Amino acid sequence: METGFGSGSSNFTFLGSCEYKDELYMISICNGFSLMELFLTLGRKCEEISPQNVILQYLAPHRKLYVTLNEDDDVRNMTHLHTCMRLAIIDMRAVKKDQMGARNVNMAESEDETQTSNDGHLQVSLVSNSIDIWSNCIRGEGQIFKDAAEFRRCAKNYAIATRRSFLYKKNDSEKVILICSVETCSWRIYASRHKADNLFGIRRCNLIHTWR
Numbered sequence: 001m002e003t004g005f006g007s008g009s010s011n012f013t014f015l016g017s018c019e020y021k022d023e024l025y026m027i028s029i030c031n032g033f034s035l036m037e038l039f040l041t042l043g044r045k046c047e048e049i050s051p052q053n054v055i056l057q058y059l060a061p062h063r064k065l066y067v068t069l070n071e072d073d074d075v076r077n078m079t080h081l082h083t084c085m086r087l088a089i090i091d092m093r094a095v096k097k098d099q100m101g102a103r104n105v106n107m108a109e110s111e112d113e114t115q116t117s118n119d120g121h122l123q124v125s126l127v128s129n130s131i132d133i134w135s136n137c138i139r140g141e142g143q144i145f146k147d148a149a150e151f152r153r154c155a156k157n158y159a160i161a162t163r164r165s166f167l168y169k170k171n172d173s174e175k176v177i178l179i180c181s182v183e184t185c186s187w188r189i190y191a192s193r194h195k196a197d198n199l200f201g202i203r204r205c206n207l208i209h210t211w212r
């Protein structure tokens with residue numbers, strides 16, 4: 001199940017499993033896919049899966065709720081969420097546009113209280129859960145990332161979730177050193193690419209803020 005973290009590959013891929021009319025279609029989803037690329041890839045498996053006919057949704061694994069893909073940013077968040085959770089398989093479904101209303105009614109009548117028919121609630125719960133995930137996306141020494149950009153993205157989300165800010169003491173594709181924005185605080189992360197294995201990872205860190 002583990003994705004190819006730190007493989008150094010730029011076309012980092014997920015396995016996408018899309019349910020449509022009781023059939024599953026398996027595709028590769030590259031990191032950085034646009035919504036249209038996602039539709040085109042699925043359309044090659046089943047021509048009825050097109051933006052005109054269906055709405056694409058993915059299952060947010062931590063909540064067992066479906067999130068609708070409306071724009072490229074939603075696709076980025078989808079792959080980012082699965083990267084954070086270290087999941088290689090993305091569960092999706094294509095819902096015919098004229099059946100959306102019916103599905104929502106079914107969900108509202110569901111006895112499962114974790115489900116909701118309200119897209120607004122879904123978005124809110126996803127955001128609050130993203131905060132939970134983000135506060136765990138920097139875990140400590142030895143943690144591996146795809147590359148420096150992925151590390152920076154995780155560090156930014158971590159800073160948001162933990163309500164702290166950091167400064168770059170060094171910042172390039174080979175080495176990133178983060179320090180706390182509070183000068184007297186000893187919080188810091190030293191991350192770099194190892195020449196031996198080409199993996200970008202946290203080499204040393206102190207994740208405790210010593211000034212409050």
Ligand SMILES: [Zn+2]
Nearest residue numbers: 180185187209
């Ligand atoms: Zn600090």
